[in-house]
Amino acid sequence: MLKTIAVRIVLGIITLWAVSILIFAATEILPGDVASAILGQGATPETLAVFRHELGLDRPAYVRYLEWFFNALHGDLGIAMTNKRVIVDVITPRFMNTLFLAGYAALIAVPTSVVLGIIAAINEGKFIDRFVNIVSLMTISVPEFFIAYVLILYFAVQFEIFPSLSTVFPEMGFIEKIYTTALPAFTLTMLVMAHMLRMTRTSVLSIMSQPYIEMAFLKGLTRSQVIVRHALPNAAAPIISVIALNLAYLIVGVVVIEVVFVYPGVGQFMVDGVTKRDLPVVQACGLIFAGAFVGLNTIADVLAIMVNPRLRHPR
Amino acid sequence: MKLFGYKPTATAWLGLAIITIFIVIAVFADVIAPYSESESVGQTWDDPSWDFLLGTDNIGRDMLSRLIYGARMTIGVALVTTILSFLIGTTAGFLAAVGGTVIDQILSRIVDVMLSIPLLIFALIILSVFGSSIVTLVLTLAVLDSTRVFRLARAVATNLVVMEYVEAAKLRGEGLWWIMRREILPNALPPMISEFGLRFCFNFLFVASLSFLGLGIQPPYADWGGMVRDNGKAISFGLPAPLWPALAIAMMTVGVNLVVDWILSINSRPSGASAEM
Amino acid sequence: MTRDVHETILKLTDLRVEALSGAVLVDNVSLELKRGEVMGLIGESGAGKSTIGLASMVYARAGCRITGGKVEIQGEDVRALDAEGRRQRRGQRIAYIAQSAAASFNPAHRLMDQVTEMPISHGLMTQAEAQAWALELFRALDLPNPDTFGDRYPHQVSGGQLQRAMAAMAMSCRPDILVLDEPTTALDVTTQIEVLALLKKLIRDYNMAALYISHDLAVVAQVADRVMVLRHGKMVELGETGQILLEPRMEYTKALVAERKAADKLAMVTTTTREKPVLEGMDVTGIYGTFRAVKNVSISVARGETVAVVGESGSGKSSLARLLVGLLPCVTGEVKLHGEMLPPALKDRNRDTLRKVQLIYQQPDVALNPRQTIGEIIGRPVEFYFNRSPEQVKARVAELLHLVGLPEDYAGRLSTALSGGQKQRICIARALAAEPDIIICDEPTSALDQLVADEILKLLKQLQDNLGVGYLFITHDLGIVRRIAHRTAVMLQGEIIAQGPTADIFAPPFHPYTEKLLSSVPEMRTDWLDEVLAKRA
């Protein structure tokens, strides 16, 4: 089993490396040039050249890639071209914020959707199953900002229960942060729940046709016992994988939520970087997102290997 | 009444009815719509009235008419994209499952890489390579979407390649393409159809969310996702404008999935769920 | 057999089970079981024997419904109880032992947890009590290292042990009635005999009643006091075991008995002069990872000849077949066709060599694409190898269907609509469509009912006589070997331990393993098991 896990981790690292090349290449071909973007009106051929040299843009791409890559390995993501800040210093608190929000949402969404998925599976075909099914379908039918605006309208503007601005600051206490970010966390929860819920339900139900499930019924177990004790452990792998995918989405795909709730996460940082063509920023954000995605998927695969009794307990 | 030799359930009928109604609306939009798609006939976000049954939109166009015309664009684009994404994703997924470890690893890694690049950067790459047009829109959506389809197709096909009829075809000396097309595809259809339903609906919204790249539906044509987007702000003032297109999307989603659920129930053996009498 | 007269413990009256589609699966069957009594339920697949077994626990599989009749356990009408009441009876009063222990144990839990789950969740025992009782059962069932056996996961123990663990699980609540659904069918003959003996002892020791479901009369004969013969959900005959075996009254029973007895005799298949071998494997070795499945095996098949490869599961006989056709590349030795060496890997072989060696599988269900019509399935090799026009293909399909004894209009149907025997005929037709020299048959009859299997064997024989095709026949069933093989090879742990004309192999002096195999095949008499056990002891 350890070997399988090791192979999976190595594959993850290779993927990340390939992604790093691609991100670097992609940012290289982005139309527009930071030099001319920053220099603007004052750009003359000479100043451009000076500036490019200052930024190292006059060296071959592969040299810059290698330098960037090895610096990134040491945790040095470079310096932002636009405001000359050390990217790691800027991005770390933002990434922590992103993780905080994603973790918050996941803590609500994952247990809720798994439990609801199981409840739907236990009551397959009954009213509650259909209800949960249709409601979850409807939540994925509306764009994220729509949910966000509705929550703001009712919970912030009309009833003033939660703040509409969810900006968190370092000096905030944990409880205050939880309170401040309640609305974006709820929004994200609603966004990812449907997928996980449906997957849980489907996976559990697909296990239900196995002979050992029939055996469990013949042992005189109740339906809930059968599902929780016998179906769920065997349905774990696909559920874990879909949870990982959604966690990755929570980390990577929340730019819109960040904008609407004015939450200082990495997404907004990257969008600003792209807008200004601040390549080191874009590359750093891209790398962090890709790292989060690959990392989560690798963890999911490793977990899936670990919950498989055949791999966990070899003969 | 039977359909494809099976009797639809009550919920399947509901789904079929919804889909049929929307398709009829899409086809006969010109006849049904009270106003034109693009003409501004009222004030911004008028309340529903006898003149404008669902009110007006952000620049005073009749919401109902936009919804009716929007059915055409939304369903059309989503359908084309989804079909394309399934062509790409399914082919690649099957190839990964059938073509051996090397091909599988290569394709799977490529998909992993594609999935791990943030959407914004990814979209920008496509944009800079292909430029911005409706073709690019469909292509972008299809490519992005196909990575998800790939995962499913590969998983399904991996279970099928071990079947002896596939082995028999290999023993006969059949080529990969034939095996994928004739042996795998027909048997992989049920889960793929189910996924098709979901992805079809996701693509409605996807069209709207890529709009900032100028990849959305071109004005003055209406699409539901874009309509939610354009009128989204009204919700902060408690105006119902964006609810209508959102509702249309939700209905279509639910309708398609009801039918998909039914198609699946035909094909799958019943789960142990109904085992206890 | 103990014939104590005790109270009636299980009584089924006019039991009726229907599929949701309306088909009648069990048609007014009644039976009565007394304590200490074992009743055998015999019949081919689709006879409704498993359905009766499950229905006696008031359980119907998905898609079925119990629509009529009474199920009484010690006089209590269980069907009249509510769902909770019925659930309470299951496991506690009446327990089930399934055919495939491997599939019926949950792979995610330790054996001990699964064995003790029932008494604990029914609130009959504390965990400690349940475990103590489980250990006792493990010992009683001769499981190795009973103290630690429960710590293992299902995939970590062998099939025979798993089947015994399943018996322990069924016994965990000390039920009054056991329903044994083909408990030894999935096992090798040599294992079957041990499990059979243990089950018999268990039923006797704990003085239970049992329904023993099997398709094999000889197996049932060893444990059952009475036998009920079923067909199409109806009872054909019910009688004492001895009477059924020796003087069956009904035609159907007679056919079953005759067919089973035929397997015991050696058919007089003899080779005339042996032709030059067509397919030869010389000193071949095949590996899966690090496991050497086939070790330095040499075997050859000529046209018109049937060579049987016999062995238990895991002996490497299927691997040998895969090796010869190229699905498993051989690491040593070579495979020759018509004296020419073949590339070891499948993808390097040319179309014509592929055509000359065809394969028939054990499970016709998964060997036929459920989404293709019969015409497409059979027609494809014709089209593929011989490049015929659609009309010619159509004609050839009709011809082939005729050859395997199926009506021509089957060409338009899907294989899912056919019975197991018909599907296997389609497989044969598909193999024949390639006009091969050799057909490798990998257990082609073991998934089929006896009478159907017999038909298939006859068909294969007849085709060989007419077309001169050679068979490499892989089987675990010695009866079949006796009946059709010109030559026989016995495999054990990847090696051929004995090879030669069938008559020589099945005549003394035996190789010790061959003798063990032979002696483990149940015979059609009630005292066979006791005799063999006595002899071995």
Add this chain to the structure above:
Amino acid sequence: MEEYNKLKHMFDKGSLSRRDFMSGVAMIGAGMAVAPSLLSGTAQAATPKVGGTFRIGMEGGSATDSLDPRTYADSVMIAASLCVMNGLVEFDPSGKPTGELLESWEAKPGAKEWVFNVRKGVKFSNGKTMTADDILYSIAIHRGETKSPAKGILKQITEIKKVNENQIAVTLEAGNADFPVILGDYHIVVVPDGFTDWQKPIGTGGYTLESFEPGVRLVFKRRGDYWKAGRANFDMVEIRNIQDPAARTAALQSGQVDAINRLDPRTVNLLMKDKKLNVVRTKGTGNRFCFVSRVTEKPFDNKDLRLALKYGIDREKIIQQVYNGFATPGNDHTLDALNPFYNTAMPQRKYDPDKAAFHFKKAGLGDAKIELQASEGAWGSAVDCATLFQESLKKAKINLDVKKVSADGYWDNVWLKAPFCAVYWGRRLSADQTFTQVYGSASDWNDSNWRVPEFDKLIGEARAELDEKKRKELYFHAQEMIAEDGGMICFAITDYLDGYAKNVMGAEAHARYDMNDDRIAEKGWFA
């Protein structure tokens, strides 16, 4: 999404100069004839009260912001810089330059040589007294080897030197009567001589910087010893970046901030109903929205087509539907009615489908499709405007194809390149600046590519002309030329719209910028 539109302002060349457009790089002749109107401001108490934390939610900042004055591009950093630092010149509500750190000035005849008097007794937050050296340094960082956007407007300086601690002398390459206005450019703020630590700037402003998270917020604390009496009254000031208009509005409504900028005009009416809020409107000083065709490219080289398009746009309808009435119609040039040289004699061009059809027919293009490129990257509602334009052209039987293009890179890839696209221009305080930059043959930003020597000559004459009346005549004629022949359809000039909590005082309209010239933190107080 709406939130993207401003983010996506890929102004490349223009991006850092966006405020330049609005401010007017050289505000020659900044005589504000019309006082900005106050829409719903209440009569405000005359004596400011000290105290409270003032929270402003603003659009116009990003995560890449810096306090280095050479990087300022948008509202947030302008407002932030004016909390910590002071400019050289301030403007009164009508837009006239008044003294700030340069207390007063004098020009020698010909306006080529200037002497500026430095304000005395002003202290930096580090205790140092501000002198002419500090001012020279603060100007010098925008000159020479620099990427400062102010570099261009300072090029006219041929010599700048210290006369004494409190006097500076400047020599220009040519006379410019409005040179003080140039020194009022928002990039030019004063720091101590030799200062470089832009993470923690030191200035003479009313507040000191407490914390700065780019794209998130800035926090300032009152110094207490501000040299401007009665200003900088809040204990703390917090500027928060809120890009999304709906989020901004919600934050104001739910009391999480006390002031916001750039209200969505469509929601203003609804906001005005809110008793807790106060909306400040500055009429007709905002952005000028245009569809610009390049007259050198087919088919726009045809003057009749250009006229057809100008008659075929329903300005009133767009203003009603898109801007909810909070805009004035444009007359196909970018000068607004507040400018003294605005051509009041030229009739406002109105929607006339018949005339449009007539000119279109005359253009002889058959039923050719005309493609207009628009994007949310141009401005938030550009696509909506284009759609309404398309609709109004239909009545004139002209087919317009609206192509929605990527917001990302719009100013790089579309503006100045596409034959017909959506563009907005900011306000120039002087007519000369407007005409030279937008329509002058020498301008890089002449986006209609309408380069007419006769027009250049006209503008040149006007610049040299000292007689107001004559000058007016020349400018009138220039406007007629542009409106008649030019490639630009300028259909609307918007209002600035700010939102305040009712208790915020000092929230007045200002001719230059919104948020009381981006100085609300300095000028306001809590009631």
